[in-house]
Amino acid sequence: MSISISALPEAQRGQCPAQYSFGTGFSDHMFTQAYDVGQGWHDAQIRPFENFSLSPAAAVLHYSQEIFEGLKAYRRRDGGINLFRPEANAARFNRSASRMVMPEVDEAFHVEAMKALVALDAAWVPGDDGSSLYIRPAMIATSPKLGLGAAGSYLHFVITNPAGPYYPEGFNPVSVYVSDECRRAVKGGVGEAKTGGNYAASLFVSEAVARQGYTQVLWLDAIEGRYVEEVGAMNICFVYDGQLIRTPELSGSILPGITRDSLLKLAPTLGYEVEEARLDIHQILDDIASGRITEVFGCGTAAVVSPVGRMAMAGREYDINGNETGPVAQRLFDELTGIQYGEREDPFGWIVPVN
Numbered sequence: 278m279s280i281s282i283s284a285l286p287e288a289q290r291g292q293c294p295a296q297y298s299f300g301t302g303f304s305d306h307m308f309t310q311a312y313d314v315g316q317g318w319h320d321a322q323i324r325p326f327e328n329f330s331l332s333p334a335a336a337v338l339h340y341s342q343e344i345f346e347g348l349k350a351y352r353r354r355d356g357g358i359n360l361f362r363p364e365a366n367a368a369r370f371n372r373s374a375s376r377m378v379m380p381e382v383d384e385a386f387h388v389e390a391m392k393a394l395v396a397l398d399a400a401w402v403p404g405d406d407g408s409s410l411y412i413r414p415a416m417i418a419t420s421p422k423l424g425l426g427a428a429g430s431y432l433h434f435v436i437t438n439p440a441g442p443y444y445p446e447g448f449n450p451v452s453v454y455v456s457d458e459c460r461r462a463v464k465g466g467v468g469e470a471k472t473g474g475n476y477a478a479s480l481f482v483s484e485a486v487a488r489q490g491y492t493q494v495l496w497l498d499a500i501e502g503r504y505v506e507e508v509g510a511m512n513i514c515f516v517y518d519g520q521l522i523r524t525p526e527l528s529g530s531i532l533p534g535i536t537r538d539s540l541l542k543l544a545p546t547l548g549y550e551v552e553e554a555r556l557d558i559h560q561i562l563d564d565i566a567s568g569r570i571t572e573v574f575g576c577g578t579a580a581v582v583s584p585v586g587r588m589a590m591a592g593r594e595y596d597i598n599g600n601e602t603g604p605v606a607q608r609l610f611d612e613l614t615g616i617q618y619g620e621r622e623d624p625f626g627w628i629v630p631v632n
């Protein structure tokens with residue numbers, strides 16, 4: 278397989294603007310390839326960013342047969358660019374694909390496509406502290422067919438977007454509301470897959486908690502309404518006595534975050550203990566109240582580490598570490614971003630340089 282590249286002439290290319298924000302404003306080019314049952318994957322291209330033409334009957338528009346990924350390209354101090362664990366993203370993309378009955382992609386080819394796209398649009402990778410180029414791979418079902426069933430044709434694409442530091446003024450702990458009625462995902466469902474419908478379904482609750490002044494929803498398991506799963510679109514960690522980091526074990530309904538996995542591997546090398554376990558929300562709230570839990574933080578590609586300063590459930594509010602960022606969250610953030618930006622050693626071989 279090879280990628281045909283039709284790049285904009287130099288004079289027509291843009292670059293990362295002075296003002297940019299996550300999720301809006303995209304770089305000059307995109308990667309696309311098409312799939313159908315007869316030909317398999319074909320027509321791999323890097324070409325100027327533009328709108329797609331889709332049938333109004335395209336399956337994705339009706340039945341949400343869609344998956345996506347999220348990772349970042351980081352500008353090193355020497356001007357080069359790093360990707361962080363792109364093979365892990367590619368592997369998860371394929372796990373999501375098979376759960377949604379979509380064709381898998383060649384993982385090495387998908388990583389090569391991302392590298393080639395980022396290399397071509399290198400001028401869009403910001404160099405400001407804490408900034409990055411967000412990479413969004415996705416796949417949609419394009420068959421024009423309203424009959425319910427797995428589609429026969431698909432589009433795989435990658436777009437990129439310059440993203441500023443998640444916390445431009447330093448860490449800002451978020452407040453979290455424990456949803457006692459609505460659930461994100463159920464064992465046996467699609468919570469493990471990065472598929473659009475999960476996020477559409479969560480908007481109702483995130484809007485409701487935002488109206489009450491909270492930034493994120495903490496999701497409990499759907500069967501007993503008792504075990505902690507995730508916070509917003511991040512995994513969650515609880516720090517005991519400044520030393521032990523506990524996170525919910527992958528239950529089948531939790532999205533297996535690459536940041537989560539990286540922290541579980543990195544933290545022991547920094548002298549912390551880590552544990553994956555079933556975490557009962559009532560025990561967690563007791564441990565916050567008693568002070569045994571010294572920090573809570575979410576983790577994901579966007580924020581890396583996102584301290585939680587307040588948590589509320591059933592009308593009662595709990596303060597964590599005086600609503601301040603704690604030393605464990607700060608240390609993990611510094612160490613992991615240090616690896617991503619090439620400032621620290623990379624003992625795990627997580628970095629894939631683009632150039």
Ligand SMILES: *Cc1c(COP(=O)(O)O)cnc(C)c1O
Pocket residue numbers: 347471507509510511512532533534535536537576577578579
């Ligand atoms: C993407 C995502 C995460 C975090 O995954 P990372 O690979 O660390 O970015 C966690 N939870 C949900 C629901 C997600 O969609």
